[in-house]
Amino acid sequence: MPPPLRKTNGQGQTYSRRAGVDAIIDALVAGPRDEALRRCANADRKHAEYIPSEAILHFLRGSRLDNSDKQFELLFRLLFARVRTSLKGALPSHVYANAEDMWQSVEDDLVELIRTDRAEYQVGLDYYEVNFDSALAADRTDVLRKMGPRKARTVPLEDTVTGEIAGHVEEAAQKFFAQDPSKFADEAFRSAAYAAIDTLPDDQKQVVCLLIQGLPIYDKDPTVTTVARTLDCSEKTVRNRRNRAFETLKALLKEEYES
């Protein structure tokens, strides 16, 4: 078994790697080093020999003990190739004018963490061994909130005369997001729906994801976590974003929606 992680959560429990990662690390350690490096170079997630980034990071951290600078550089480059690919996909340059700056900011902080870990174990790096993709998602979220554009405000779908949201839109949107959970349990629908949701403006995306998770838009009980409270906005704003999102999703998911 590879050495356990050292980072502890608020209750003093030590974090552990995801199921299966320890076994992959053990198998790679047991085999020839060249073979392990060859497999680490495979960036195709669907390939049977794909090595998760958590295992590459583990090797990277471990290589400081065997003084193999060449191996360290190779692993470092493989890992940062994956990091760059991930950043480009999640923070695309055609959406964010300063995407390159944000990519570099995330990369610089990770480099610094790895650099200092080389001299002295950095527990902060353990998060990336627990779940590399999720930790990187946290980095992206952090940098986007600090360096990204302000979220554009969704234009309401109100009737220009009455100021009310058209009843049929309100009803259809409510129905769509409150539909039978089995609909989202269907892999084909979920895959199409989530890909469509990912194209929405960030403020609508937030609302939609929280609604799908089952959070109510509003509740009189102040102890209930609602979409409006989480996003610190009014119930009406949430409804506007939801309705706008629904109109977009309905068009994008025409076939799935009608079925």
Add this chain to the structure above:
Amino acid sequence: MTHTHLPRLIQKEVLHAYSAEPFHDRATLEAYVARFPEHAEALADLHSELMLLPYRQEAASSSTDDAAIDRAWSLFQTGSILETKSDATARGLLAVLDPGAFLTIASAIDVNPLFLSRIRDRAVAFATIPAAFVERLSVALKVAVGDMAKELQQPPMVHAGQRFKSTQKPEAAAQISFDDAIRISHLTPEQQAKLRALVIG
């Protein structure tokens, strides 16, 4: 859910803790939002990101990625990006500030000039400085957290005034802890309490 007693954390720490949870379901999100209401929207953003991530197509690699990887490797080797490293960074992000700007930064992070001068001179051991303070300072100075942390890890500085007055080669004093710096810098009780709250137990 595992984080019921986390102390006050900075945004990135909260997001990392959330990312390391085994499940990113409604119960986990609600627990984090209840525990860290000041980071609720950031958590909602990360929650969306983690939900949609598996369904996102990966970007194709390109030749420009090699340059980015070279850059990261160069940063690792040298501890700095030579092309972007400014003179200010080289001299010290706080040391180059004029007195007015120095006071502005002190005010922005709610400390007095004496405390900030101890930070500037690296008289405070980096290992004892809370990450939240480093981030707060980096935000006030508009620099990357990594650059700020890197500077604060440098050896203690002999301040210019001390260099000019000394007839012998001056040496920097031994570093003190963040907690000691809070105690001896004549901060108000409120300032001391705020700084101590940043220290993660």
